[in-house]
Amino acid sequence: MTAPASPRPDADQRPLPSRRTALGLAAAGGLAVSSLGQAARASAAPPVRPMSTILPETVSGLADGLDLQSSKAWHLARRVCPAPTAAIAKEITTRGYTAWIDRQLNWKKISDTKADALVKKHLSFATMTGIAVYKASRKQAWIAAKAMSTSRTIRQVFTKRYLYESMVDTMADHLYVSADGKASEFVAWFDWAVLRKYALSKYSSMLYAAIRHPAMLIYLDNQLSTRTAINENLGRELLELHTVGVGNYTEDDVLNSARLLTGHGVDWNKRTYAYTPGNHYVGAVRIMDFEDPNTDLSKGPALLKAYLSYLAHHEATARHIARRLAVRYVSDTPSDDFVASLAKVYLDNDTSLAAVMRALLLSEEFAASVGAKWRRPQETMATMIKLRRPSTIKAPKNQQLKSVWDITGTVQWLLYRENHQPRMWPVVNGYPDQAPAWMATQALLGHWYSANARVNWGNDKQWPSDYSSWASALGVKKGQVITEVAKKLTSTITGYTWTDEHLAIVVQRLSDGGTGSTLSSDQVKYNLGPALHFIFASPYFMLR
Structure with missing residues (x-):
């Protein structure tokens, strides 16, 4: 490489956490996570029947002993959506698996007015050419890069073009230009003129x-x-x-x-x-x-x-691109045969990224890959924000000229702590997308800190919601049966059916200090937060 060395060691050089260093989940109630730092391996699940809506039970290679059961819809949502939710999984089921994929590939037909309007209103520099932003920013053109970086979180939370935005980030790591460097005043322009224009072309x-x-x-x-x-x-x-x-x-x-x-x-x-x-x-x-x-x-x-x-x-480029997409959406270690099959699609379709993605998402390898990918901080952050159901972004006029990072509240600071601010990787190869890079002790502790911030610091005023609390956003109320609430929360937030052993920990967190089978007002007020933090800290939530 020709760029300066990264201040962070390469993924294969970083110390991986042992059982003993996986503090958060143990402290949160003892959820077993064995060999947490192992490199991912492809799932050994048997082939899935084409019409099956529930995938075969899988043991994750990233959290040994963690039995996973997921619907096809949730598996697809987790892999292609920047912030997957139960509502998106329901949309996939309602529209039909293949039909939903085809609609997402035809992204220009999907209205994304809210995300576009919020970026244009608060981060207009992210939508301008180099000369335009140079003039509009009063010759502080470097702000455009930070505006673009901030805009990524807004789009990840509010977009309806889920696969498209995911591909923008994927190809940004492939054709990487840092937002924090000598090209900063041109990076926002590069984002919309190159990455966004051709993400599925x-x-x-x-x-x-x-x-x-x-x-x-x-x-x-x-x-x-x-x-x-x-x-x-x-x-x-x-x-x-x-x-x-x-x-x-x-x-x-x-x-x-x-x-x-x-x-x-x-x-x-x-x-x-x-x-x-x-x-x-x-x-x-x-x-x-x-x-x-x-x-x-x-x-x-x-x-x-x-x-x-x-x-x-x-042909070598075809294999290189195919492997990049397979690593992002299927497994850290995709098979050579699978990569070769995607490379053939790439060449047969005149380098079409959309054609490759369609073949990938409809493949048996994709269906059998439940539990084979680990999420990155931008994904977990956007998901936690989206679950709080924000209605808009609220920021002072011209905030991008004054303090652009503050437009999304504490989010950019938290992502900085997790080493995953959008387009801020200091090396020319873009952010890594393999599990060891995000399962090291520092990375896990960073996520648990961010999860605590999202749950317990109160909602950032920049993300106003029609729902005054986590309880109202998630439909948790006094008088509800605690075991049913635990099942609903874990299923709604992660899309996995939790084992009885792990579900019991959530029940314990919700009922702490009480003896009844239904929630009291105090339990809703004081115990929901610890239960949510446990769910967000669990590998169920961290698995893509």
Whole structure:
């Protein structure tokens, strides 16, 4: 990699928690979580019948001994929704599994007026071009990156385009540009002009737009690369991260890739992409099987387009993209055969990401992967917020110029503590999406702290709700049978049918201090919070 080393160790170097260090769940009541830090492994569940609405019972590879039973609808919701809820699972069941997927893939037909309106009202910089935000922000264009980062939480909570927003985040980690760095004033523009525009379109189109965007050109130093002073950053990462992947190119390929990219930079007066012929390297280039005499300076842009198309349609790129999507939506360790099948769909459909996602979500491998993925902090945070049923965002006028992080209350600070603020990963490879990165002791403690904050600190005033409390938002009332409330809460929040042993802990939390079988007003007031914190801290909630 060409970027500075991460201040956080790589996932495989981080210490993983032992049973003894998994403090939260033990303190919360002894929910057994064995070998919590193991790398994920594919579920051994038998194939699911196509018409079955309940998936076979599975033992999670991420929490040994935790028996999981889930409906197909909930499994789909957990994997593709930034903030899955029981209402979404019901929508999937009502509309039909395949029909719901097809509707989500056709995202432009889904109205998302609330999410769009809230972002436009409070975070307008996140919707502007580079030059527009430079002028509107009074030359504080870097604020646009923070506005975009903040907007991600708003969209994750309020969106109806669940799969689309999930793919925006997935491809943002693939074609990564940090919101906290030298390209910050262009990152918001990159978000909507590249990631949001092509999230479910052709990867060839997305790649072409990304490599010619000022954000990528600046982030990976290509605007500094000239025929006499070649910078290899973009040339290398284009091969290693964005297309064919490690092991499929040589150092000579990297050098020639960088040579081909010279001259492609930024017009700082217009704040747009610009090609400068005088900076372009002249001479034959060969990258893998792509070659060109490269003798005509005026043909630099056409050469770049042909090169990027070659890379996007390469078999190694197909496997790389297929594995990226399989790791995000199926398992940390997808089988080579499954990856190959998705790669074939990618190539057969002219690099269509939507076609790959449809094949993935309708596959037996996906259906059999219950319990094989671990959620990341942005997902758990958005879900906890959504469960509180906010109706809007409430912030002072022009807050993005004064204190942009405060628009969503304590959320950005909590995500910072969990090392998962949107687009703030300090390395060029984007946030990891494999369990060990988010199951280390620090990560688990960070989530438990955030769960406590969402439950016990009171609702942020920036997220007003028509429901005055967690009890009213979740329909918990005095006089309800405690065991039934426990079943309802665990099912509604996680989508899993909890074992009697684990359900008993929730019952104990709800009934603490009482002897009756129904909830008293004091139990609703004082005991619901600890019960919710336990549910949010459990692996049932953490499994994607």
